Amino acid sequence: MALTPGSRPPLRVAVLGCGVVGTEVVRRLVTEGDELAARVGTRLELVGIAVRSLDAERDEVVDRDLLTTDADALVRSADVVVELMGGIEPARSLVLAALGAGACVVTANKALLAQDGPTLYAAADAAGVDLYFEAAVAGAIPIVRPVRESLAGDTVQRLLGIVNGTTNYVLDSMTTEGLDLEQAVKEAQALGYAEADPTADVEGYDAAAKAAILASLAFHTRVALDDVDRTGITALTAADVAWAERTGHVLKLLAVAERARTAEGRDGVLVRVQPTLVPADHPLAGVRQAFNAVFVEAEAAGELMFYGRGAGGAPTSSAVLGDLVSVARHRVLGGKGPVESSHADLPVLDRGEARSRYQVRLEVDDRPGVLSRVAAELAAQDVSIESVRQTPQLTGDDASATLVITTHTAPERAVRATVEAVAALPVVRQVVSVLPVL
Ligand SMILES: NC(=O)C1=CN([C@@H]2O[C@H](COP(=O)(O)OP(=O)(O)OC[C@H]3O[C@@H](n4cnc5c(N)ncnc54)[C@H](O)[C@@H]3O)[C@@H](O)[C@H]2O)C=CC1
Ligand SMILES: N[C@@H](CC=O)C(=O)O
Numbered sequence: 001m002a003l004t005p006g007s008r009p010p011l012r013v014a015v016l017g018c019g020v021v022g023t024e025v026v027r028r029l030v031t032e033g034d035e036l037a038a039r040v041g042t043r044l045e046l047v048g049i050a051v052r053s054l055d056a057e058r059d060e061v062v063d064r065d066l067l068t069t070d071a072d073a074l075v076r077s078a079d080v081v082v083e084l085m086g087g088i089e090p091a092r093s094l095v096l097a098a099l100g101a102g103a104c105v106v107t108a109n110k111a112l113l114a115q116d117g118p119t120l121y122a123a124a125d126a127a128g129v130d131l132y133f134e135a136a137v138a139g140a141i142p143i144v145r146p147v148r149e150s151l152a153g154d155t156v157q158r159l160l161g162i163v164n165g166t167t168n169y170v171l172d173s174m175t176t177e178g179l180d181l182e183q184a185v186k187e188a189q190a191l192g193y194a195e196a197d198p199t200a201d202v203e204g205y206d207a208a209a210k211a212a213i214l215a216s217l218a219f220h221t222r223v224a225l226d227d228v229d230r231t232g233i234t235a236l237t238a239a240d241v242a243w244a245e246r247t248g249h250v251l252k253l254l255a256v257a258e259r260a261r262t263a264e265g266r267d268g269v270l271v272r273v274q275p276t277l278v279p280a281d282h283p284l285a286g287v288r289q290a291f292n293a294v295f296v297e298a299e300a301a302g303e304l305m306f307y308g309r310g311a312g313g314a315p316t317s318s319a320v321l322g323d324l325v326s327v328a329r330h331r332v333l334g335g336k337g338p339v340e341s342s343h344a345d346l347p348v349l350d351r352g353e354a355r356s357r358y359q360v361r362l363e364v365d366d367r368p369g370v371l372s373r374v375a376a377e378l379a380a381q382d383v384s385i386e387s388v389r390q391t392p393q394l395t396g397d398d399a400s401a402t403l404v405i406t407t408h409t410a411p412e413r414a415v416r417a418t419v420e421a422v423a424a425l426p427v428v429r430q431v432v433s434v435l436p437v438l
């Protein structure tokens with residue numbers, strides 16, 4: 001059936017927030033109006049843009065006559081609301097008001113979805129409207145739709161990847177240009193990658209929110225931000241980056257969501273975000289700057305890999321516009337997007353169940369017998385050693401050495417107990433770092 005844009009009334013689109021992503025979405029709605037109309041079957045009429053300040057400097061593509069500070073009135077007058085202001089409130093109330101008034105919602109707000117997704121789903125379901133959020137995970141990369149729809153007939157076992165552009169940019173800059181964390185964060189902010197408060201990026205909250213969203217979709221189970229075991233990148237030092245390189249690795253902030261079974265045979269899911277040593281020849285090691293990559297392992301599909309721009313105004317606008325076209329087509333032609341799928345209701349397991357190889361870096365006395373004392377503590381917890389590397393160094397008058405131990409795969413709980421015991425040995429001056437190895 002040919003779509004005839006002129007014969008149907010336009011759809012009224014409201015945009016909430018006109019920052020990095022909002023401006024790019026507005027640009028494309030304005031400059032690509034004819035093409036979008038042809039794809040949807042009617043025009044997408046931008047009826048208002050909710051902003052904080054009417055006087056702020058803006059890109060010339062933004063029609064000042066469309067600006068309003070009354071977001072509440074705007075959402076009640078639209079067919080589709082595109083929420084790009086971020087944060088929890090007032091975004092949450094506005095999205096709920098929009099859904100309650102029968103508007104479809106497209107949002108990029110991972111923080112809100114990870115905190116209150118079920119409430120939003122329920123409101124969308126009650127009103128019989130669409131809630132789409134492709135931009136909320138990994139920017140331009142189509143990953144929400146593949147997990148939510150394309151893999152709906154398969155069993156996802158594991159998702160693994162780099163889902164925060166800012167921290168990847170920062171770690172990449174620290175590794176390749178020797179920048180310090182603060183400098184690199186400033187650059188990421190200037191490039192439009194960082195959250196309004198970049199603490200969300202560097203402390204891992206943003207990646208954890210994305211991991212929660214993906215895990216919920218993949219495992220048909222509600223996983224919220226608080227269920228994600230999270231470590232950010234702020235404790236990483238230039239020495240960590242250098243040691244990663246010396247041992248043939250690259251440091252990446254990885255999100256992992258996987259099905260797991262406890263020693264007692266209880267099935268559940270594990271979701272975590274943590275700095276991880278990625279072998280230099282692994283495809284994830286080559287993910288540079290603000291790019292993201294997600295691996296999905298599914299029972300029938302096998303391994304899938306998704307790669308692309310995970311942050312930035314223009315790339316993210318691609319995902320937003322894709323959603324906008326989908327929900328608009330439903331309005332025009334009928335049909336509806338998926339509702340929440342949480343029937344599996346798997347428990348989120350304790351992080352101690354997570355299994356990985358680990359690299360433990362210690363500063364020890366450089367004298368005979370030290371290695372055997374340390375090795376004995378690992379053996380006591382049944383943590384087996386894959387390799388040991390000892391590098392002498394002179395600190396002041398004392399001879400000390402750096403000991404880098406890589407373990408075979410072991411439960412996090414056992415590694416934690418081992419590290420505590422090792423730290424208490426008199427010959428161990430300091431446990432400098434404990435990092436999982438991919
Ligand atoms: N920047 C990026 O690369 C990506 C951002 N996102 C998400 O997209 C959303 C927007 O992000 P950005 O555009 O980067 O943020 P931003 O901070 O550049 O833009 C947000 C805009 O919303 C406005 N705003 C905030 N509260 C408001 C209110 N109560 N009323 C009216 N306007 C209000 C702010 O003044 C600002 O102009 C966030 O949820 C973010 O997590 C998602 C993927 C990528
Ligand atoms: N701040 C986020 C933006 C995209 O989601 C990031 O850096 O990935």
Ligand code: NA
Pocket residue numbers: 134135136137138139140141142143144319
């Ligand atoms: Na995406």
